[in-house]
Amino acid sequence: MKFEKEILCIGAGYVGGPTMAMIASKCPQYRVTVVDIIPEKIDQWNSADLPIYEPGLDKIVKQARGKNLFFSKDIGAGIKAADIVFVSVNTPTKTFGAGAGMAADLQYVEKTARQILEYSESSKIVVEKSTIPVRTAQAIKRILVSDKSDVHFEVLSNPEFLAEGTAMRDLENPDRVLIGSQETDSGLKARNELVEIYANWLPKDKIITSNIWSSELSKLVANAFLAQRISSINAVSSLCEETDADVGEVARAVGLDSRIGSKFLQASIGFGGSCFQKDLLNLVYLYCHYGLNEEADYWEGVLKINENQMDRFVKNMLRNMFNTLAGKRVCVFGFAFKANTGDTRNTPSLTVVEKLLAEQAEVAITDPKALDNAARDLKDAKGNYELISDPYEAAGGCHAIAIMTEWELYRDLDYQKIFDSMQKPAFIFDGRNIVDHDKLFEIGFNVFPIGKPKKVHF
Numbered sequence: 439m440k441f442e443k444e445i446l447c448i449g450a451g452y453v454g455g456p457t458m459a460m461i462a463s464k465c466p467q468y469r470v471t472v473v474d475i476i477p478e479k480i481d482q483w484n485s486a487d488l489p490i491y492e493p494g495l496d497k498i499v500k501q502a503r504g505k506n507l508f509f510s511k512d513i514g515a516g517i518k519a520a521d522i523v524f525v526s527v528n529t530p531t532k533t534f535g536a537g538a539g540m541a542a543d544l545q546y547v548e549k550t551a552r553q554i555l556e557y558s559e560s561s562k563i564v565v566e567k568s569t570i571p572v573r574t575a576q577a578i579k580r581i582l583v584s585d586k587s588d589v590h591f592e593v594l595s596n597p598e599f600l601a602e603g604t605a606m607r608d609l610e611n612p613d614r615v616l617i618g619s620q621e622t623d624s625g626l627k628a629r630n631e632l633v634e635i636y637a638n639w640l641p642k643d644k645i646i647t648s649n650i651w652s653s654e655l656s657k658l659v660a661n662a663f664l665a666q667r668i669s670s671i672n673a674v675s676s677l678c679e680e681t682d683a684d685v686g687e688v689a690r691a692v693g694l695d696s697r698i699g700s701k702f703l704q705a706s707i708g709f710g711g712s713c714f715q716k717d718l719l720n721l722v723y724l725y726c727h728y729g730l731n732e733e734a735d736y737w738e739g740v741l742k743i744n745e746n747q748m749d750r751f752v753k754n755m756l757r758n759m760f761n762t763l764a765g766k767r768v769c770v771f772g773f774a775f776k777a778n779t780g781d782t783r784n785t786p787s788l789t790v791v792e793k794l795l796a797e798q799a800e801v802a803i804t805d806p807k808a809l810d811n812a813a814r815d816l817k818d819a820k821g822n823y824e825l826i827s828d829p830y831e832a833a834g835g836c837h838a839i840a841i842m843t844e845w846e847l848y849r850d851l852d853y854q855k856i857f858d859s860m861q862k863p864a865f866i867f868d869g870r871n872i873v874d875h876d877k878l879f880e881i882g883f884n885v886f887p888i889g890k891p892k893k894v895h896f
């Protein structure tokens with residue numbers, strides 16, 4: 439069968455995999471191929487056991503795989519055949535040299551651009567999916583035009599706004615799709631081609647277009663605003679704990695103002711994930727680069743509140759457990775950075791576990807999907823910890839439970855059974871405000887929510 443379009447995605451990660459699965463499932467007339475430099479990852483995508491957990495992903499991959507969705511190790515052949523190439527490789531925070539700890543490490547994006555140039559025998563549209571600093575398109579374009587004059591490349595920016603755990607829903611029904619291009623004739627033509635792909639399942643008014651720099655910057659700003667809301671409500675939570683106000687009631691009252699809105703006002707242990715910290719640092723670096731130091735400090739404040747929230751959480755545990763955690767057993771409920779994913783990149787749980795280990799606590803970690811990643815993240819950690827999949831077993835014999843991830847499962851456990859198996863006095867620190875605090879207090883727990891009055895028996 440001849441396909442209307444050949445689409446390639448370089449990078450089979452949390453973004454590339456789900457996004458291409460959705461395009462393939464909505465557009466049977468296109469052939470979609472996903473490649474990655476890690477061959478084992480491609481094997482996993484071709485197996486029954488996909489490399490990432492995302493609700494709804496399995497079903498869509500299994501329906502389209504082998505029909506118009508292919509996972510391949512042959513990057514060169516993929517590039518040769520493609521009309522459109524999505525670049526979805528990782529852009530972590532730089533760990534070395536100039537801008538270490540802040541700037542985005544663009545080596546993978548650059549290597550990918552060079553690969554595209556090397557294998558291309560025909561003109562292509564190259565789409566930046568990875569989140570990158572503003573003006574990266576220019577760098578990609580420079581590399582692409584450096585050699586073959588007979589092949590034309592048009593670079594578009596199409597940032598991904600999906601959130602993990604709800605990726606398939608976000609892809610199927612996004613608030614908007616953003617496509618940026620250069621505003622030349624060929625740029626506008628390429629932009630329209632990408633619009634037509636999304637128009638296979640989305641109304642045109644959801645597909646917005648802009649110049650390429652606005653598109654790149656919008657992704658960073660969207661994540662910065664989301665992170666800022668969480669830090670704002672988390673900054674309120676500390677004040678609530680001091681004043682007997684309840685952060686949930688405050689968030690409700692404030693969020694009902696339609697100018698403010700109710701989403702992303704859930705006080706928590708702090709935000710994690712692969713994007714918020716990286717993108718904020720990236721933004722701060724951009725401001726510093728342009729000498730805009732006050733603005734840089736403003737956005738950096740969002741990160742400082744986030745770090746402080748985790749620090750405050752562990753200090754609160756220490757203070758309320760008689761100023762010592764040494765030799766005490768603490769059970770950590772959840773290692774993923776949020777519910778419905780096994781992803782642990784920048785998870786607050788790791789920070790909290792490291793702080794607990796530094797206090798010489800013994801830590802029992804449980805999570806329904808993230809224990810493999812936890813084992814990898816903790817391999818250099820010093821101290822006494824165990825990974826236990828059954829939450830009842832993990833909590834048995836513990837002095838305290840710390841809830842780190844808002845998994846639904848932790849709402850509905852038999853807490854009487856857990857209480858009976860724990861050391862007394864038994865403590866529960868709810869870093870997500872997900873359990874019924876009154877009920878736990880009645881059972882006998884000393885309960886410490888985020889931003890709400892504590893409930894203690896002594």
Ligand code: UDX
Nearest residue numbers: 449450451452453454474475526527528529546568569
């Ligand atoms: C990545 C970026 O981190 C994020 O900023 C961006 O918005 C989307 O792309 P994610 O998909 O979550 O997000 O990253 P990851 O799961 O690490 O996937 C990237 C994949 O690219 C990896 O599988 C990696 O092996 C692959 N890769 C990396 C290549 O195929 N080629 C490279 O040169 C580098």
Ligand code: UDX
Nearest residue numbers: 598599600601602702703704706709710711713775776
């Ligand atoms: C985020 C953006 O939402 C998405 O648009 C972008 O493309 C990538 O970055 P993601 O990191 O997958 O997505 O998850 P998100 O749902 O935004 O949550 C980030 C963190 O904030 C999680 O640790 C979550 O638990 C926390 N959070 C979220 C809160 O603490 N409180 C809230 O009210 C909302």
